[in-house]
Amino acid sequence: MDSKLTRQLTPSQREAVFHKEGPLLVIAGPGSGKTRVITYRIAALIDSGVRPHNICAITFTNKAAQEMRQRANTFGASAGAHISTFHSLCVRILRQYAAKAAIKPNFSIYDDADQTRCIKQAVKDCELDSTDFPPARMLEAVSVLKNKLMDVESLKKDFEDYFSKMLAAVYSRYQHILAEHNALDFDDLLMKTAFLLQGCPEVCCELGNRFKYLLIDEYQDTNHAQYKIAKALVSAHNNICVTGDPDQSIYRWRGADIRNILAFESDWPRAVVVKLEENFRSSANILQMADKLISFNKKRKQKRLIPTKPDGKEVLVSVFFDELEEADAVAQQIKELVDGGASLNSIAVLYRVNSASRVLEEAFIRNKIPYQIVRGLEFYNRKEIRDMLAFLKILVNPDDKIALLRIINTPARGIGKTTIDKLGTYAVLHNITLFDSLKKVKDIDSLSADGTRAKISAFVKMIEQFKADLSGSVALLARRVFVESGMAEFLKVTDEGAFENVNELINSAGQYDQQAQPPSLLDYLQQTALFTDSDAYDSSSERAALMTLHAAKGLEFENVFIIGVEEGLLPHERSAGDDDQIEEERRLFFVGMTRAKAQLHISYARYRTVKGQMLRTMPSQFLYELGVDGVKLISENRNSHDDVDDDNSDDTSQIVPQFVTDQLVRHKTFGLGRVREFVDMGENSIVVVRFNTGQTKSLLVKYADLSDVGNF
DNA sequence: CATAGCCGCCTTTTT
DNA sequence: GGCGGCTATG
Numbered sequence: 001m002d003s004k005l006t007r008q009l010t011p012s013q014r015e016a017v018f019h020k021e022g023p024l025l026v027i028a029g030p031g032s033g034k035t036r037v038i039t040y041r042i043a044a045l046i047d048s049g050v051r052p053h054n055i056c057a058i059t060f061t062n063k064a065a066q067e068m069r070q071r072a073n074t075f076g077a078s079a080g081a082h083i084s085t086f087h088s089l090c091v092r093i094l095r096q097y098a099a100k101a102a103i104k105p106n107f108s109i110y111d112d113a114d115q116t117r118c119i120k121q122a123v124k125d126c127e128l129d130s131t132d133f134p135p136a137r138m139l140e141a142v143s144v145l146k147n148k149l150m151d152v153e154s155l156k157k158d159f160e161d162y163f164s165k166m167l168a169a170v171y172s173r174y175q176h177i178l179a180e181h182n183a184l185d186f187d188d189l190l191m192k193t194a195f196l197l198q199g200c201p202e203v204c205c206e207l208g209n210r211f212k213y214l215l216i217d218e219y220q221d222t223n224h225a226q227y228k229i230a231k232a233l234v235s236a237h238n239n240i241c242v243t244g245d246p247d248q249s250i251y252r253w254r255g256a257d258i259r260n261i262l263a264f265e266s267d268w269p270r271a272v273v274v275k276l277e278e279n280f281r282s283s284a285n286i287l288q289m290a291d292k293l294i295s296f297n298k299k300r301k302q303k304r305l306i307p308t309k310p311d312g313k314e315v316l317v318s319v320f321f322d323e324l325e326e327a328d329a330v331a332q333q334i335k336e337l338v339d340g341g342a343s344l345n346s347i348a349v350l351y352r353v354n355s356a357s358r359v360l361e362e363a364f365i366r367n368k369i370p371y372q373i374v375r376g377l378e379f380y381n382r383k384e385i386r387d388m389l390a391f392l393k394i395l396v397n398p399d400d401k402i403a404l405l406r407i408i409n410t411p412a413r414g415i416g417k418t419t420i421d422k423l424g425t426y427a428v429l430h431n432i433t434l435f436d437s438l439k440k441v442k443d444i445d446s447l448s449a450d451g452t453r454a455k456i457s458a459f460v461k462m463i464e465q466f467k468a469d470l471s472g473s474v475a476l477l478a479r480r481v482f483v484e485s486g487m488a489e490f491l492k493v494t495d496e497g498a499f500e501n502v503n504e505l506i507n508s509a510g511q512y513d514q515q516a517q518p519p520s521l522l523d524y525l526q527q528t529a530l531f532t533d534s535d536a537y538d539s540s541s542e543r544a545a546l547m548t549l550h551a552a553k554g555l556e557f558e559n560v561f562i563i564g565v566e567e568g569l570l571p572h573e574r575s576a577g578d579d580d581q582i583e584e585e586r587r588l589f590f591v592g593m594t595r596a597k598a599q600l601h602i603s604y605a606r607y608r609t610v611k612g613q614m615l616r617t618m619p620s621q622f623l624y625e626l627g628v629d630g631v632k633l634i635s636e637n638r639n640s641h642d643d644v645d646d647d648n649s650d651d652t653s654q655i656v657p658q659f660v661t662d663q664l665v666r667h668k669t670f671g672l673g674r675v676r677e678f679v680d681m682g683e684n685s686i687v688v689v690r691f692n693t694g695q696t697k698s699l700l701v702k703y704a705d706l707s708d709v710g711n712f
Numbered sequence: 713c714a715t716a717g718c719c720g721c722c723t724t725t726t727t
Numbered sequence: 728g729g730c731g732g733c734t735a736t737g
Contacts, residue, residue, distance in 0.1 A: 061727075087727055112726090136722080186727055254726065353724055409713095416713045530727065550725045572724055588725080610723095 009040070016274040017041045019241070020048070023268035025261075026243040029305055030290075030594035031281025031556065034243050038215055039068060041241065043075040045213055052080035056211035056233075059085055060218040062531055064554055082211065086226050087186060090193040091526050094184075097203050101196040106522055108183040108393050108400040109529035113381070115139055115185050117402055122173040128166060142171050146187035147223045147255030149194055180433075182399035190225035197232035208236035218554070219244035219264075223255035231267070238268060246301060247294050250550060250588045252580070262301070277304045279594075281556055283312025286600050289626055290593040296625050297583045317623065318603040322614070323356075323564070326605045327363035330561050333601065334369055334544055337559055344370060346558035348545040350592045352570045356563065357546050364544070374537045374547035380528075384491060384498035385505055389525065391481050395467050396522045398435040405434075411490035414455045422446045423456075474524045475510035482506065549592045560596035562589070565604045567618040589622050 009017060013033060016026045017040045028034035038057065046052055059065040062085055069083045082089070091109070098105035110118065119135045119142070145155070152172045155164075178185065184192065197204050214234050216222065219242035222230070234240040242264060249258045265271050279287055284307035291305045320326040334347055349360055357373050364371045379385060387410050390403035397403070409415045426444045427437035437444070438460050441453040466481055482488045482502055491499040512527075513519045537545065545557070549570075564570060570589055575581030593600055608617050659665065663675040 085727070131721095134722090189727090251726080253724080355723085412714070414713070418713080532726070548725065569724095574724060 006040070009037075010276075010278060012274050012276055012278075013037050013040075015272075016241075016243075016276070017044050019272055019274070021237075021239060023238050023264075023271040024241040025264045025268075025271050025273045026241065026276060027261075027273065027303070028243050028245055028276040029279060029303060030245065030248065030591070031279040032276035033280055034245075034276060035064075035068065035071075035217070035554070037276070038217055038241075038243060039071045039075075041215065042072050042081055046075075046081075050213060053082075054210065054212040055081040055215070056089070056213070057081065057083045057215040058089065058217065058230075059083065060221060060554065061085065062088065063537060064217070085530065086222070086229070087189050087530050088527065090189040090229070091530070093193050093196070093203075093207070094189065095522075095526070097196055097200070100200050100203060101192050103184070103192065104182050104397075106182065106397045107526075108181065108397045108403065109189070109526055110178065110181075110183045110185045110402070111380075111529065112139075113386075114183070114402050118177045118181075118183075119170070119174050121177055122170050125173050125177075126166065126169045128170070133166065133170065138167070138170055138174075141167055142174060143187050144255060145171065146191045147225050149191055149225050149228060151191070151195070180399065181401050182397050183402075187225070190223070190229065194225045194228045194232070197229060204232050204235060207233055212237060213239045214241070216240070216242045217244070218248075220246050220249040220258055220261045221251040221256040222260050224257055224260075225255075227257070227260045238270075240268065245303075247297075247303065247587055248553070248591050250553065250584060250591060252584050275303075278306045278308050280308050281597050282307070282594060283309050283598060285311050285313075286315060286593065286596050289315055289600070290590055293586060293593065293622060293626055294590045297586055299580070299583060313599040315600045315602065317626075318601065319619075320603060320605045322607040323359050323605050323609065324363075326563055326603055327359045328367070330360065330563065330601070330603070331363040331367040331369055333561075334559075335367060338369075342558060344542045344544045345539060347561075348547065348552065348555070348557040348559070348595065349561040349563060350547060350549050350552050350595070351563050352549055352572060352588075353564075354548055356569075360546055360563075364546075370543040371546055372538065372541065372543045374545060374551050379501070379504075379536070380531070382498070382501055384487075384495070384502050387487065388478070388482065388502050388505055389528070391485060391487070392478060392521060393525055394435070394463060395470060395481075396525060399433050401434050407485075408459065411486050413459060413486070414452070415459065419452055419456070470521050472519070473510075473513045474519050474521050475506050475513050477521060478506045478509050549588050552595050553591055556595055556597055558596075558598045559601070560592070560599075561601040561603065562592045563603050564608070565589070565602050565620045565623060566608065567620055569608075569617075570620050570622065586622060589620075 006014065006017070010033075013036075016024065016037050019041075026034065026037065028037070042055055042057060045055055057065075057068060059068055065084045065088070072081060072083065073079060084092075094101055094103060094107070095105045098107075108114075116135050116139065119139050120130065123130050123133050123135065123138060152168065152175055155168045155171065178188070197207070211233060214230065216230060221244070230240060230242075242261065244261045246258055246261055249256060249261075252258065265273065282290070287305050287307045294300070318326075318329065320329060330349055334344075337347060338344060351357065351360075354375060357375065361371070361373065380389075387406055390400075390406040393400050393403040394407065405420070408420065422444060423437045424434060426440070426446070427434045430437070430440075432440075438456050441456045462484065466477070466484075470477065487502070488499070491502065509524060512524050516523065537547075537551075539545075539555075545555075549562070562570075567573075568576075571582050571585035575585050593602075602623070604617065604619050604623070606617060607614050609615070659675045661675055665675060
């Protein structure tokens with residue numbers, strides 16, 4: 001390896017890069033050059049004679065994998081190393097060893113929306129009420145079980161109480177439905193891979209030979225299933241290198257188990273531990289604040305945060321009247337930064353919840369600031385994109401009923417609900433899939449008009465024609481499907497934007513074609529299922545970045561704005577009362593703060609409109625922990641000149657507005673009315689209003705959007 | 713069978 | 728406030 005490069009490394013970094021055999025734990029604080037160390041390590045391994053093909057590096061996101069691939073390629077020889085996420089690796093393994101994993105290789109990958117439909121069906125099939133067993137809760141519970149590698153069989157014996165028994169039944173039914181559709185959800189990808197490796201030593205052996213060196217980044221956010229997979233993959237040689245920072249663990253809610261990194265040394269007793277405590281990213285005062293905050297976490301291994309940069313600009317904490325003023329002020333400050341020579345791609349605005357982006361977006365448009373929102377699933381959640389992908393899915397996996405139902409009448413081709421019901425009944429009766437029932441229209445007597453039969457046959461014929469040749473360019477095939485299915489013409493007339501979106505999807509399929517060898521529709525679909533919009537974040541484009549604190553993980557910016565640092569938002573209200581969750585929220589804030597290289601702007605608003613209600617807020621407890629020493633507190637608005645320490649005037653019990661009998665109120669849809677009764681139940685208060693339309697309504701205050709009209 | 717409009721449900725973070 | 732699902736109507 002180029003000695004000019006390695007000379008730039010610190011002694012600890014060098015130790016991590018050139019460590020040869022056996023387990024290695026790299027505890028790396030924020031901004032410690034961790035990613036660079038991993039990339040160099042790949043290069044160093046190759047330099048010492050390891051074939052790129054024998055290296056497997058796992059990153060947390062697809063975006064990170066993509067960037068690491070690019071960086072590794074600048075060293076030359078690293079092409080051929082497997083660099084991807086855990087999920088992506090699992091897809092490859094499951095496809096290769098499908099038979100041994102007792103699945104079909106052409107499986108669909110079900111995302112959140114697909115999963116919700118399946119779990120709803122499962123709850124219904126178990127004859128349970130969806131109010132007692134809400135789909136979201138059930139999915140969460142199932143996900144927790146899967147991440148702990150508890151399958152349906154292992155549950156039955158331990159589960160005694162009513163809810164657990166019902167959960168086991170729903171879980172079982174849910175898995176059955178997925179299997180019928182030849183589909184796996186995200187958690188299945190990990191669970192099935194872990195079971196495969198556990199049950200088939202020969203597969204373990206083969207993969208251990210293939211991947212002689214395993215590197216895992218962001219190890220603090222791995223879950224139990226991922227841990228088991230890693231353990232199995234390196235069982236033959238123990239060449240495992242993990243990097244992470246317990247203080248940056250922010251995915252516990254998703255099953256991440258911080259014990260994986262804390263117990264690494266006892267898991268691999270011969271482990272070499274390297275600590276990277278120097279920070280090359282942030283100015284000293286930003287680090288000092290971040291350090292002060294994280295030191296409030298009790299369940300924590302003491303770790304130093306050593307600055308290498310001088311003090312720099314002071315951290316600014318600002319107070320605003322409401323979120324509109326906050327957003328406008330952020331936009332103004334960004335304008336000033338740009339006027340001062342800053343480039344927009346060095347600026348990020350971070351927030352706790354995605355919904356905060358809306359107000360910012362409007363402010364940025366008003367102020368004519370180019371921006372990009374890095375959002376979870378904006379693009380892939382669009383109806384037209386889901387429809388298009390459903391079309392393609394059906395071509396490789398006809399068992400995917402969710403996909404089939406999406407497109408069977410999209411665009412409208414005269415196959416309506418009644419027809420689909422009849423087909424479904426026939427399919428169940430004859431124990432065939434819905435798609436197969438489409439081919440049997442002649443035998444289905446319940447179908448009335450011959451016209452309907454003809455329409456169904458035409459649809460099947462169209463699908464079969466697409467399926468005739470699935471090899472070659474995915475983009476060309478996708479374009480053909482788009483046009484010949486009638487979707488293109490339909491969208492062009494009804495929704496120009498949607499039309500363009502599908503074109504964008506087809507263009508991105510073109511990019512896939514170029515880098516895949518050879519391109520395959522199945523591989524394309526299985527890989528895009530794992531993609532999110534965050535993967536589309538373009539750090540080189542001259543736009544300010546707007547994203548959640550979670551999405552900012554692993555990134556860095558000259559200027560960082562963290563907005564909405566209020567009780568209920570950061571820490572989020574859902575974590576109240578749980579010390580562990582509060583600690584995680586604190587880590588989240590810590591991650592956000594340590595993204596900043598030159599200047600950090602923290603702000604909160606005195607009032608915030610949440611779901612249509614303007615509420616009084618309280619500054620985050622984290623701000624009190626930071627104190628105001630060395631911090632410049634700015635009050636932008638005359639209405640809000642109290643500072644952090646002067647806040648005992650707040651009445652926290654008034655989360656929702658109160659009403660009194662006979663008060664005049666206005667409702668958005670019912671108009672004017674008079675309050676008959678107010679039942680104070682805190683957040684769940686109910687107000688009974690007799691409207692001028694004559695009707696009397698009982699409304700939940702938090703949803704009702706009632707405004708006080710005063711007494712005229 | 714298609715469409716519009718209404719009702720009721722949910723609402724943190726994401727691979 | 729936003730969306731999916733349901734119902735009434737054309």
